[in-house]
Amino acid sequence: MIGFLLITFRLPQASTMASMVDNLFDFILWTSVISFVGIVFGKLLFLVRFRRKKVPESKTAYITGHTAMEMSVAGILLVWVMVIFYFGWVDYKKLRVAPANSLEINVIAKQWLWEFQYSDGRRLTNELVVPKGRPVKLIMTSQDVLHSFFVPNFRVKQDIIPNTYTSLWFEATQLGEHPIYCAEYCGAAHSGMLAKVKVLEPDDFEAWQVEGSLGPMAALDATANAKVSPAEMGKTLFSTKGCNACHSVDGKTGVGPTFMGVFGHQVELQDGKKVAVDENYVRESVMDPQAKVVKGFQPIMPTFKGQITDEEMSALIAYIKTLKEAVQ
Ligand code: CUA
Numbered sequence: 001m002i003g004f005l006l007i008t009f010r011l012p013q014a015s016t017m018a019s020m021v022d023n024l025f026d027f028i029l030w031t032s033v034i035s036f037v038g039i040v041f042g043k044l045l046f047l048v049r050f051r052r053k054k055v056p057e058s059k060t061a062y063i064t065g066h067t068a069m070e071m072s073v074a075g076i077l078l079v080w081v082m083v084i085f086y087f088g089w090v091d092y093k094k095l096r097v098a099p100a101n102s103l104e105i106n107v108i109a110k111q112w113l114w115e116f117q118y119s120d121g122r123r124l125t126n127e128l129v130v131p132k133g134r135p136v137k138l139i140m141t142s143q144d145v146l147h148s149f150f151v152p153n154f155r156v157k158q159d160i161i162p163n164t165y166t167s168l169w170f171e172a173t174q175l176g177e178h179p180i181y182c183a184e185y186c187g188a189a190h191s192g193m194l195a196k197v198k199v200l201e202p203d204d205f206e207a208w209q210v211e212g213s214l215g216p217m218a219a220l221d222a223t224a225n226a227k228v229s230p231a232e233m234g235k236t237l238f239s240t241k242g243c244n245a246c247h248s249v250d251g252k253t254g255v256g257p258t259f260m261g262v263f264g265h266q267v268e269l270q271d272g273k274k275v276a277v278d279e280n281y282v283r284e285s286v287m288d289p290q291a292k293v294v295k296g297f298q299p300i301m302p303t304f305k306g307q308i309t310d311e312e313m314s315a316l317i318a319y320i321k322t323l324k325e326a327v328q
Contacts, residue, residue, distance in 0.1 A: 014174035014199070015154035017095060022155070024087050031080060095156070098169035102137035103130070106230065106314050109140065109147035109160045112189035114180065117311075119318065120209065121229040126195035128180065130172055131205035137169040139279055143310050148184035151197060157183055163287070165279040172199040234319025237312055241304065249323050256301060257294045263321045268295045282317050 013019050105128070106117040116124045130136045140149060142162040149168060150157040158168035172178075182193035200208060238244055246256035257267070263282075266274045270293050275281055284291050286308060289301035308316075 012153050012174060012178075013155075014172060014178055015151075015156065016171040016173060017091075018153070018155045018173075020091050020094065020155075024084070024091060027087070028084060095169075098137040098167065099135045102135040102169055104137050104139060105130075106318075107138045107140040107149065107160070108143055108310060108314075109149070109182070109193075110143040111145065111187050112182075112193040114149075114193070114195040117230060117314070118209075119229055119231065121232070122209075128195065128197045129205065129208060130197060130199055131202045132172050132175055132199050133202065135169055135171045137167055139165055139167050139314070141165050141310055141314070145186050146184045147182050147186050147193070150181045150183035151178055152181070153178040154197075159184060163283070165283065167279075172197065175199050175201065230315040230318035231322050232319075233312070234315035234317070237308075237316055238319060241308070241312075241316075243316075246301070256297055259320050260323050263317075263323070269293060270295050279317050282320060283313055286313065286316070 010022070013022065104119060107128075108115040108117070114126050114128075116128045118124075138149065138158075140158065140160045141164065142160045144162060146162070147160040148157060149160055151170070153174070154170045154172065156168055156170050158166050160166060176199060178197045178199065180195040180197060182190055184190075186193065238249075246254050248254050248258040249260055251258050251260040262277045264277065266276050268274050272295070275292060281292065285301075286304045288305070289303060290299045293299045
């Protein structure tokens with residue numbers, strides 16, 4: 001019955017993940033339904049077949065157990081759980097690792113709205129515009145409390161946490177609008193924390209990026225179009241916040257490590273451990289510089305806690321990401 005309802009009223013499968021998630025769900029659902037029916041009918045059958053009779057038959061021998069049967073039931077259950085685990089693991093890996101060619105968009109969640117920032121400086125509130133057929137990676141943080149980014153049609157959901165970055169990726173396969181919900185109770189207007197993903201043909205997306213060719217939205221965009229990209233803003237902050245006093249962007253070692261070519265790579269720390277330079281590593285190094293000091297450097301960097309906003313943090317990270325090879 002529930003299965004029938006689920007299949008009849010299934011949400012659109014609007015991303016490459018959707019069928020994958022649904023298949024595993026269906027497998028668990030239907031194998032559970034089959035075993036439920038088997039157990040209930042078996043029980044009813046036994047109740048009738050072995051009910052107490054008016055004229056007692058000779059008593060059945062007392063049974064203490066049946067090893068072969070017990071082991072085979074346990075074995076079947078083990079195999080069943082391992083199959084679920086295997087597909088869960090394979091799907092989870094796909095869900096967690098964004099393809100390298102993903103389009104990156106920053107997301108800031110706050111009570112009670114969503115802000116989407118594109119690498120060209122465009123920002124949208126409560127509307128996320130993405131191209132069809134291209135992986136999109138969201139790099140998300142919260143300005144206040146826990147939120148959770150949830151697009152049921154894409155079958156993706158990820159918590160958003162203050163003072164850290166979480167990410168999520170999807171590849172949309174259906175044009176049109178898909179609702180975004182906040183899936184973590186975050187205060188009085190939690191249920192009103194709604195937005196939508198607008199999926200465009202790649203060509204339309206390009207056009208939209210060049211200049212809002214989407215009618216009324218274009219005018220709205222134009223006002224917000226003092227278009228400074230996060231990377232440009234980060235470059236300015238790099239000198240106004242004084243990072244450049246100790247960190248170079250051309251590979252030269254200063255008082256602190258250079259920023260050239262570090263993002264996405266591993267660095268060795270004082271204790272010999274290696275860590276990957278990602279969004280969270282950069283944030284931690286700015287807010288709590290002593291937490292992970294790179295080998296060969298003194299732990300002398302001051303903290304920037306309280307002096308850098310979430311937006312500035314994301315901008316600095318965007319700038320550091322651009323410092324791939326020798327710049328300037
Ligand atoms: Cu944000 Cu609930």
